[in-house]
Amino acid sequence: VKAKYLKDYKKPAYAIESVDLLFELFEEETFVTNTMQIKKTDASVNDLTLDAVNLELLELSLNDLKLQESRYIIEEEKLTVLNVPDAFEIKIKNKIYPQDNTELEGLYKSGDIFCTQNEPEGFRSITPFLDRPDIMSLFTTTILADKKKYPVLLSNGNKIKCHEDFKERHGVTWHDPHPKPSYLFALVAGNLGSISDEFTTIQGNKVALNIYCDLGNEQKCHHAMHSLKASMKWDEEKYGRAYDLDIYNIVAVDSFNMGAMENKGLNIFNSAYVLADTDTATDANFMGIESVIAHEYFHNWTGNRITCRDWFQLTLKEGLTVFRDQCFSADMNSAQVQRIEDVKALRERQFVEDASPTRHPIQPESYISMNNFYTATVYEKGAEVIRMVYTLLGEKNYRQAMDLYFETFDGQAVTTDDFLWAMHECGDFDLELFKRWYKQSGTPRLHVKESFENGTYSILLTQKIPDDVDGKKQKPCYYPLKMGLLDRDGSEILAKTLIISKESETFVFENLKEKPVLSINRDFSVPIIVEYGEAQFAFLMKYDTNSFTQYEATQNFALRTISEIIESSAINDDFVDAYGHLLDLDVDLSYKALLLELPSVSAVMQLQKEIDFDAIYDAQDKLLLHIAQKYKEKLLDIYKQNHLPASASLEAKYIAKRAIKNRALKILSILKNDEVAELAQKQYEESLTMTDRIVALDVLENLHVSYAEVALQDFYNRYKDETLVMNKYFAILASSSRYDVLERVEKLQRDKVYDEKVPNLVRSLVGSFARNHKHFHAKDGSGYKFLADKIIEIDKINPQIASGLCGAFKVCDKMNKHNQDLIKKELSRVISTQGLSKNSFEIIDKILK
Numbered sequence: 001v002k003a004k005y006l007k008d009y010k011k012p013a014y015a016i017e018s019v020d021l022l023f024e025l026f027e028e029e030t031f032v033t034n035t036m037q038i039k040k041t042d043a044s045v046n047d048l049t050l051d052a053v054n055l056e057l058l059e060l061s062l063n064d065l066k067l068q069e070s071r072y073i074i075e076e077e078k079l080t081v082l083n084v085p086d087a088f089e090i091k092i093k094n095k096i097y098p099q100d101n102t103e104l105e106g107l108y109k110s111g112d113i114f115c116t117q118n119e120p121e122g123f124r125s126i127t128p129f130l131d132r133p134d135i136m137s138l139f140t141t142t143i144l145a146d147k148k149k150y151p152v153l154l155s156n157g158n159k160i161k162c163h164e165d166f167k168e169r170h171g172v173t174w175h176d177p178h179p180k181p182s183y184l185f186a187l188v189a190g191n192l193g194s195i196s197d198e199f200t201t202i203q204g205n206k207v208a209l210n211i212y213c214d215l216g217n218e219q220k221c222h223h224a225m226h227s228l229k230a231s232m233k234w235d236e237e238k239y240g241r242a243y244d245l246d247i248y249n250i251v252a253v254d255s256f257n258m259g260a261m262e263n264k265g266l267n268i269f270n271s272a273y274v275l276a277d278t279d280t281a282t283d284a285n286f287m288g289i290e291s292v293i294a295h296e297y298f299h300n301w302t303g304n305r306i307t308c309r310d311w312f313q314l315t316l317k318e319g320l321t322v323f324r325d326q327c328f329s330a331d332m333n334s335a336q337v338q339r340i341e342d343v344k345a346l347r348e349r350q351f352v353e354d355a356s357p358t359r360h361p362i363q364p365e366s367y368i369s370m371n372n373f374y375t376a377t378v379y380e381k382g383a384e385v386i387r388m389v390y391t392l393l394g395e396k397n398y399r400q401a402m403d404l405y406f407e408t409f410d411g412q413a414v415t416t417d418d419f420l421w422a423m424h425e426c427g428d429f430d431l432e433l434f435k436r437w438y439k440q441s442g443t444p445r446l447h448v449k450e451s452f453e454n455g456t457y458s459i460l461l462t463q464k465i466p467d468d469v470d471g472k473k474q475k476p477c478y479y480p481l482k483m484g485l486l487d488r489d490g491s492e493i494l495a496k497t498l499i500i501s502k503e504s505e506t507f508v509f510e511n512l513k514e515k516p517v518l519s520i521n522r523d524f525s526v527p528i529i530v531e532y533g534e535a536q537f538a539f540l541m542k543y544d545t546n547s548f549t550q551y552e553a554t555q556n557f558a559l560r561t562i563s564e565i566i567e568s569s570a571i572n573d574d575f576v577d578a579y580g581h582l583l584d585l586d587v588d589l590s591y592k593a594l595l596l597e598l599p600s601v602s603a604v605m606q607l608q609k610e611i612d613f614d615a616i617y618d619a620q621d622k623l624l625l626h627i628a629q630k631y632k633e634k635l636l637d638i639y640k641q642n643h644l645p646a647s648a649s650l651e652a653k654y655i656a657k658r659a660i661k662n663r664a665l666k667i668l669s670i671l672k673n674d675e676v677a678e679l680a681q682k683q684y685e686e687s688l689t690m691t692d693r694i695v696a697l698d699v700l701e702n703l704h705v706s707y708a709e710v711a712l713q714d715f716y717n718r719y720k721d722e723t724l725v726m727n728k729y730f731a732i733l734a735s736s737s738r739y740d741v742l743e744r745v746e747k748l749q750r751d752k753v754y755d756e757k758v759p760n761l762v763r764s765l766v767g768s769f770a771r772n773h774k775h776f777h778a779k780d781g782s783g784y785k786f787l788a789d790k791i792i793e794i795d796k797i798n799p800q801i802a803s804g805l806c807g808a809f810k811v812c813d814k815m816n817k818h819n820q821d822l823i824k825k826e827l828s829r830v831i832s833t834q835g836l837s838k839n840s841f842e843i844i845d846k847i848l849k
């Protein structure tokens with residue numbers, strides 16, 4: 001297995017100016033004919049080496065002359081044509097088998113639909129090509145297929161021709177006027193339903209919008225369509241960017257490795273991010289759809305018009321586009337809730353990754369399988385880095401800088417340095433220091449030491465800089481740190497953004513009557529861990545004027561309280577009192593639902609040197625039980641006040657009511673009494689939304705075996721034909737706290753709804769179990785053995801999904817010796833499996849090192 005290195009980047013020696021593709025789709029095979037116009041850009045080279053995986057070559061000609069076998073070489077992942085002229089046409093015909101492609105990369109079938117996923121390197125398994133993002137070409141694509149089975153034939157760009165002159169077959173030709181890299185190529189063929197709409201751009205161009213799905217699901221596409229139009233408008237208003245083709249197509253497919261893909265003019269989506277109605281989708285699903293639809297749309301400018309020079313630059317498009325979709329969602333919904341949700345997700349996934357053997361900078365230096373780098377670090381930490389740029393520049397300068405970025409690099413494949421150049425042109429920050437965020441891994445920490453004397457308040461801020469993967473100390477970071485000072489009555493004295501650039505620095509505030517209360521890292525302006533000296537959490541929970549740091553104080557106080565319970569078993573009454581205060585707060589109810597949520601297992605585990613999941617669960621339960629007992633009446637009140645009137649409305653007000661009432665129900669469920677079980681059962685039976693139904697089901701599963709059996713059976717019967725809903729069912733059962741969860745998961749694998757070839761189902765059943773820490777980390781090693789067996793099995797079907805599952809083992813070196821030995825035993829077994837993919841190898845190798 002060979003790694004690729006950023007430092008080895010070389011400019012391509014050829015340009016592929018245009019590519020003409022012909023796809024002849026059949027049930028047993030597909031013929032691809034690829035005609036390229038190629039020019040040398042480096043006169044010193046003689047041979048042309050194209051990327052090609054499992055090539056079954058049928059014809060090869062150069063300038064219309066068939067090439068003798070002595071003129072080319074086929075190797076494992078390459079096709080080399082010897083001695084090519086300076087400019088030429090090359091024509092390649094080959095054969096592929098999409099119906100057997102279970103890896104879901106390149107051209108494959110999701111059910112009866114032909115579809116593609118080419119990012120990052122799937123195109124080379126369709127046809128030989130210079131499959132790298134800095135090769136941008138004009139694509140023309142003809143698809144020929146059976147008329148009845150595949151009435152809908154789609155590719156990028158505009159439809160320029162229909163071919164109706166055959167009996168049972170038909171064809172369509174598409175042309176994309178924008179040069180693009182091969183990873184943005186897409187093809188879809190199927191018998192699809194659709195909904196259509198129209199958008200008029202700010203320049204007055206009419207764009208036809210279509211969303212395609214399995215027949216019968218059309219009514220579930222309206223929220224996605226609405227989100228698409230909102231995204232198009234938002235990008236015009238906020239970034240001055242309009243859409244650039246006459247047509248925008250989205251296709252929903254059930255088998256998809258990721259969330260969605262931004263192929264030019266033809267997005268292909270995991271159906272989980274398109275289909276929704278209130279009977280089958282939760283409020284969170286609706287929000288997820290809105291953000292992913294926006295994300296893929298925003299890529300049209302940040303990703304497609306300006307793309308990456310090489311895959312080490314992935315965060316150039318992903319970090320930026322995540323930042324853009326986060327801002328969009330904040331504008332569409334509650335900004336304070338959005339910020340907290342984004343930070344929560346970052347800490348749950350990215351902070352854990354950043355503290356593990358698979359950690360890497362947002363711009364990695366090497367990879368074995370690029371598929372392994374579509375990570376929370378590249379995406380979510382990448383977005384935080386862009387957010388820091390935004391904070392450093394301010395809204396106006398940031399917009400100017402983005403305009404400059406678009407003007408300068410439109411139509412090019414560029415680097416993160418190019419992006420930062422544009423930002424720096426319009427802003428005043430230390431470019432060289434800031435670039436460390438792209439090269440260093442690990443979550444930086446900041447230690448805060450306060451002092452007050454004679455009206456002068458000072459804070460000594462000391463960066464604790466993580467080591468790199470080789471154990472070497474990295475360098476101090478440069479960032480904007482938002483902070484505020486409050487007086488003892490809770491009024492704000494000042495709010496400020498400090499620029500942090502040194503390892504250690506003191507900031508002084510003069511002429512103060514009394515020692516102020518510090519509110520630090522407001523809005524989470526920098527993705528770090530703050531180490532407080534003597535923090536005033538209870539005070540900030542009450543008075544902080546920044547909604548993020550108010551939330552943060554609650555989380556930190558809860559974390560401290562849980563840690564104390566683990567150590568001494570005693571519950572800090574100050575926290576419980578402060579929590580009681582939150583129950584009475586008159587704030588937005590969605591925000592309040594977040595304030596009332598206690599830290600997750602993952603949040604607590606990040607504080608432990610040696611992780612002890614049993615102790616974490618016990619302490620959490622103990623604290624929650626105490627809270628539920630003490631505030632039972634208040635919580636019941638909150639539940640009842642917001643439970644009725646029942647409504648399936650998606651208005652913010654009703655979403656918020658569902659959020660707070662379900663939070664109360666979940667907290668009360670720790671009481672494990674009949675009263676709460678009956679509330680949950682009634683909620684299940686009377687629910688008008690999936691949000692209410694799924695929460696009730698989850699509560700019952702963990703609270704009352706016999707009620708749960710009835711509800712689970714009802715749920716199964718009602719939704720067994722809706723795979724997207726069955727994902728939720730599998731996830732609840734795999735995340736259950738019941739003792740026999742592994743046994744049940746094993747049984748569910750044989751359920752007729754379950755299909756190991758469908759990534760969503762694997763993620764909901766096997767993936768959820770791997771996050772069920774209590775059972776996954778069972779002392780007898782049964783959880784580890786189960787997952788290792790699954791990885792070996794799934795790796796043969798779909799390496800990308802298998803390597804995703806390997807991630808569950810990345811806490812290995814933080815476990816006790818006994819569990820570490822069990823994990824290592826299982827991973828050694830997996831890594832020595834014959835034919836293991838490089839995807840899984842790369843992850844396991846890092847964990848075992």
Ligand code: DPP
Pocket residue numbers: 119258259260261262295296318374
């Ligand atoms: N480029 C894709 C996305 O992030 C990968 N799934 O949208």
Ligand code: ZN
Pocket residue numbers: 295299317318321
């Ligand atoms: Zn993306």
